[in-house]
Amino acid sequence: MGSAASSLKAAAASASDQELTDALAQLDPADLAKLKTALGINVVVVGWGPVGHAVVTKLLAKSAAMKITVITEESYPAYNRVKLSSFFEHRDPNKLALSSAEWCRENGVELVFGRASKVDRAAKTVDVDCGGETKTVSYDELVLATGSKAWLPPVPGLSLEVAGVFVYRTISDIFQITERAKFSKKAVVIGGGLLGLEAAKAAYDLGLETTILEVAPHLMPVQLDLDAGKILQSKIEALGLKVKTGVKVLGVETGSDGLTGVKIEAEGQEETLEATLLIVGAGVRPRQELAEMSGLELGGRGGIKVDHRMRSATDEHVWAVGEIASFNGGMCYQLSAPGYTQAEILADHMTNPKAESKFADADLSTKLKLLGVDVASFGGSSDFWFKRQYSSSGEEIMSKVSKDEAAGVYKKLVFTPDGTKLLGGILVGDISAFAPLTAVSKRSDLGGVSPDELMAGQMPKVDDGGDGTNLGDDDHVCNCHSVPKKVIRDAIMKGAHTFEEIKKCTKAGTGCGTCIRNGPQPKLLAHTLNAKGVEAGVCKSLPFTHDDIEDLAKARQLKSYDELVSHLGYPSAAAESDKTALGGLLDRIGGKPKGEGLDHLGQLKALKEDLWKFVDKMNCNPILVRLAWHDAGTYDKSKTAFGERGGANGSIRFSPEISMGANNGLDKGVKYLEPFKADYPLVSYADLYQMAAAVSIEHAGGPKIDMKYGRKDASGPDDCPGRQSRGTADNAGLPDAEPGPDGAFGCGAKDAATHLRNIFYRMGFDDKGIVALSGAHTIGRAFKERSGTVKEGYGESSACPYTRSMPKGCPIRNDGGYGVGMPGGKSWTTKWLKFDNEYFQPSVYEEKDKDLLWLSSDRCLHQDEGFKQYFMLYKDDQAAFFRDFAEAYKQLSEQGAEFEPEAGLTL
Numbered sequence: 001m002g003s004a005a006s007s008l009k010a011a012a013a014s015a016s017d018q019e020l021t022d023a024l025a026q027l028d029p030a031d032l033a034k035l036k037t038a039l040g041i042n043v044v045v046v047g048w049g050p051v052g053h054a055v056v057t058k059l060l061a062k063s064a065a066m067k068i069t070v071i072t073e074e075s076y077p078a079y080n081r082v083k084l085s086s087f088f089e090h091r092d093p094n095k096l097a098l099s100s101a102e103w104c105r106e107n108g109v110e111l112v113f114g115r116a117s118k119v120d121r122a123a124k125t126v127d128v129d130c131g132g133e134t135k136t137v138s139y140d141e142l143v144l145a146t147g148s149k150a151w152l153p154p155v156p157g158l159s160l161e162v163a164g165v166f167v168y169r170t171i172s173d174i175f176q177i178t179e180r181a182k183f184s185k186k187a188v189v190i191g192g193g194l195l196g197l198e199a200a201k202a203a204y205d206l207g208l209e210t211t212i213l214e215v216a217p218h219l220m221p222v223q224l225d226l227d228a229g230k231i232l233q234s235k236i237e238a239l240g241l242k243v244k245t246g247v248k249v250l251g252v253e254t255g256s257d258g259l260t261g262v263k264i265e266a267e268g269q270e271e272t273l274e275a276t277l278l279i280v281g282a283g284v285r286p287r288q289e290l291a292e293m294s295g296l297e298l299g300g301r302g303g304i305k306v307d308h309r310m311r312s313a314t315d316e317h318v319w320a321v322g323e324i325a326s327f328n329g330g331m332c333y334q335l336s337a338p339g340y341t342q343a344e345i346l347a348d349h350m351t352n353p354k355a356e357s358k359f360a361d362a363d364l365s366t367k368l369k370l371l372g373v374d375v376a377s378f379g380g381s382s383d384f385w386f387k388r389q390y391s392s393s394g395e396e397i398m399s400k401v402s403k404d405e406a407a408g409v410y411k412k413l414v415f416t417p418d419g420t421k422l423l424g425g426i427l428v429g430d431i432s433a434f435a436p437l438t439a440v441s442k443r444s445d446l447g448g449v450s451p452d453e454l455m456a457g458q459m460p461k462v463d464d465g466g467d468g469t470n471l472g473d474d475d476h477v478c479n480c481h482s483v484p485k486k487v488i489r490d491a492i493m494k495g496a497h498t499f500e501e502i503k504k505c506t507k508a509g510t511g512c513g514t515c516i517r518n519g520p521q522p523k524l525l526a527h528t529l530n531a532k533g534v535e536a537g538v539c540k541s542l543p544f545t546h547d548d549i550e551d552l553a554k555a556r557q558l559k560s561y562d563e564l565v566s567h568l569g570y571p572s573a574a575a576e577s578d579k580t581a582l583g584g585l586l587d588r589i590g591g592k593p594k595g596e597g598l599d600h601l602g603q604l605k606a607l608k609e610d611l612w613k614f615v616d617k618m619n620c621n622p623i624l625v626r627l628a629w630h631d632a633g634t635y636d637k638s639k640t641a642f643g644e645r646g647g648a649n650g651s652i653r654f655s656p657e658i659s660m661g662a663n664n665g666l667d668k669g670v671k672y673l674e675p676f677k678a679d680y681p682l683v684s685y686a687d688l689y690q691m692a693a694a695v696s697i698e699h700a701g702g703p704k705i706d707m708k709y710g711r712k713d714a715s716g717p718d719d720c721p722g723r724q725s726r727g728t729a730d731n732a733g734l735p736d737a738e739p740g741p742d743g744a745f746g747c748g749a750k751d752a753a754t755h756l757r758n759i760f761y762r763m764g765f766d767d768k769g770i771v772a773l774s775g776a777h778t779i780g781r782a783f784k785e786r787s788g789t790v791k792e793g794y795g796e797s798s799a800c801p802y803t804r805s806m807p808k809g810c811p812i813r814n815d816g817g818y819g820v821g822m823p824g825g826k827s828w829t830t831k832w833l834k835f836d837n838e839y840f841q842p843s844v845y846e847e848k849d850k851d852l853l854w855l856s857s858d859r860c861l862h863q864d865e866g867f868k869q870y871f872m873l874y875k876d877d878q879a880a881f882f883r884d885f886a887e888a889y890k891q892l893s894e895q896g897a898e899f900e901p902e903a904g905l906t907l
């Protein structure tokens with residue numbers, strides 16, 4: 001242990017908390033971990049979901065004298081399951097991540113990857129199955145945060161063993177669903193509750209014809225009444241999904257490729273729905289195997305029985321939180337908000353035996369955007385749901401309802417029979433009043449307004465300090481994490497000036513995100529910054545980034561400056577100059593494309609500037625290069641007809657081409673570029689893809705390519721090359737990195753050099769072109785989820801040292817900065833965002849560094865005599881590589897294309 005640790009020990013007796021914190025901050029992570037073990041208790045947390053992670057952060061915040069170990073069986077860091085379906089918008093597990101392996105290292109938290117298989121309470125140890133090898137971890141205190149598992153209803157033949165049948169719970173479920181979707185047209189989802197509707201969104205986003213089956217008479221039976229459920233149904237049906245309620249699932253039908261259909265009974269009739277993909281989202285059950293094996297007392301409906309401190313009823317050194325915890329032997333709560341509260345209470349008691357906090361009642365309020373429809377159900381206590389006050393009638397309650405079926409808006413407020421207290425309510429379509437109404441439901445009266453006035457949108461006047469939120473200091477802004485307004489305001493006053501910074505300090509907004517998207521956070525931030533006199537963001541009245549304003553405007557459908565300020569901002573005196581500062585943004589949110597008013601050439605030039613800024617921010621250069629190359633690499637010089645001959649014509653955006661195995665992952669590149677097409681409609685997709693690649697290469701430090709534009713677009717799937725149309729296996733003639741299990745490449749060749757020649761000669765390249773173009777692998781990475789050529793995949797925990805988010809001492813961009821983009825995968829070079837000739841260096845091709853990638857198709861380039869001369873030339877002469885690459889890339893980007901005007905446009 002370093003000298004800093006020894007001096008800390010000596011000083012510890014008399015040091016203040018601040019001094020201790022400062023001293024700890026000087027230690028390196030390894031020393032910190034040792035010191036914590038020496039000083040304090042050894043806590044083991046089983047499960048690294050959002051609640052398990054919350055336990056870790058809360059324990060760390062409350063005590064330094066603790067060694068924490070987390071056992072996790074998922075290869076991704078703790079992530080936000082609530083947002084699982086948003087995965088299809090970005091396909092990036094890191095956007096869901098709540099933590100990272102790096103964060104754990106920096107905070108002295110040890111991660112053990114594997115499945116906890118046994119708890120020995122007498123010896124205080126946990127056995128972890130780490131892929132065949134068993135590791136035994138000791139604890140002083142054990143926290144079980146194992147969450148839930150998906151429940152499969154007892155339907156004949158329904159089993160996860162059937163190909164095409166999935167549950168919907170983890171990122172890996174999503175990957176498997178995505179794979180099956182490539183060969184499916186129709187999907188069925190069992191379950192019309194929260195989980196089922198999220199799963200249906202996934203199937204819908206994958207472009208499948210989707211039918212939702214719900215056994216109850218309406219959707220979301222746990223949160224909504226019949227009327228609200230029906231309105232939600234009609235909105236979902238309007239999107240093109242089918243919904244069947246009151247359905248009995250009788251069985252599944254299978255054929256040689258797995259699922260073929262789902263047999264149901266609806267309205268007394270039996271029928272079979274054709275489907276090759278079935279997602280079961282019909283509920284969850286606590287994952288209690290470990291608890292059962294170790295003899296812990298369970299609750300009446302499962303889960304580990306815990307007291308108000310979250311301590312198990314059986315063993316004072318075993319605790320449970322989240323979906324596995326059965327408070328006083330009752331219900332296990334399957335929402336994240338109660339789990340976060342429990343984590344806080346557990347941390348209180350574990351770090352302070354005199355703590356007085358108690359877990360009593362859970363707030364089961366939910367607000368979500370389901371398939372584009374805003375839905376909320378809120379209550380002052382859990383009775384609202386458990387006693388089904390939301391659908392009671394008669395003398396027990398007074399309820400008021402307004403509905404506009406055409407607009408899809410429903411509002412129901414439920415009061416005590418005398419109308420003096422709001423018990424809860426349901427909102428569909430418009431949930432903007434969720435935060436203030438939830439706050440009213442938690443108070444003892446209506447604050448001077450009548451039930452009718454509350455229905456009409458009039459809120460009791462609350463002293464909000466003039467920030468326009470109409471929330472008191474103790475009212476919650478973020479319900480997921482129970483964060484009161486005053487905590488967020490204090491964080492802003494102490495320097496958290498953006499939503500991201502507020503998230504980091506308070507967690508507010510890291511759950512469902514509605515308190516930002518549709519709730520009071522923007523106003524609170526704008527007003528507090530103005531009160532503090534801080535100039536942040538775009539302008540005084542809307543102190544957020546352009547991107548934030550655009551996202552919020554979209555979410556709330558705001559079109560004008562006045563609407564923006566009244567919903568999000570602070571009515572600043574400097575309104576006119578603010579409008580100027582917002583510049584093109586107002587046009588854009590008003591629906592005007594950025595390129596409006598520019599001619600074709602003008603749009604190409606403006607697009608180039610925008611693409612440069614985009615890659616500079618996103619560090620997504622490699623995927624854009626791979627996208628353009630795969631669009632163009634289908635070219636077959638023996639074919640003449642446009643489309644059929646392949647080449648740079650934008651056809652990669654269409655299925656079936658985009659769903660070919662060789663193009664795995666490139667849908668992300670297509671999605672990245674889609675907004676640019678909307679902004680510059682005169683530019684073709686084919687030009688957009690090729691320009692994005694040329695910009696990416698130049699931005700990364702590579703050669704400027706003499707590009708010409710004006711390419712014509714393929715007009716539809718009919719213009720896509722057939723999978724086997726080039727006489728090669730299944731990839732429309734794109735090259736293979738490795739031979740198949742039979743030892744042959746897709747073209748039949750037995751060696752990589754012959755294979756590359758078969759593929760590239762077909763496009764009109766020679767050996768020099770093949771070697772030069774292959775040098776593009778000087779940037780980029782391979783992923784197990786895409787090509788499957790490596791074991792490294794998405795996210796930090798699956799990365800290698802060169803592809804983690806902050807590879808220390810390894811500046812990877814051309815400008816020497818970090819900027820890893822999405823961490824993960826395995827790269828060919830150490831500086832894989834820098835376009836140089838590192839790919840040709842012995843440090844790479846000699847394959848001594850096991851953290852670098854080298855495929856058979858790379859290896860043949862320095863082993864085959866014909867290729868070797870160029871490979872060695874480029875090793876010694878970067879300028880020669882750049883010259884030959886630029887020439888070959890120009891050829892690649894033009895072949896198969898048809899230009900209008902014929903000579904093309906140059907910028």
Ligand code: HEM
Nearest residue numbers: 622623625629735736737773776780781782783786787857
């Ligand atoms: C010579 C035959 C080639 C083979 C067998 C090949 C194979 C591969 C493979 C397996 C990957 C990993 C994909 C993944 O898992 O995400 C990859 C990535 C990549 N390829 Fe190639 N490739 C070849 C030629 C080229 C050419 C000609 C270019 C461009 C001119 C290129 C540019 C790239 C780039 C930039 C990436 C990284 C993408 C990223 O990081 O997202 N490749 N290639």
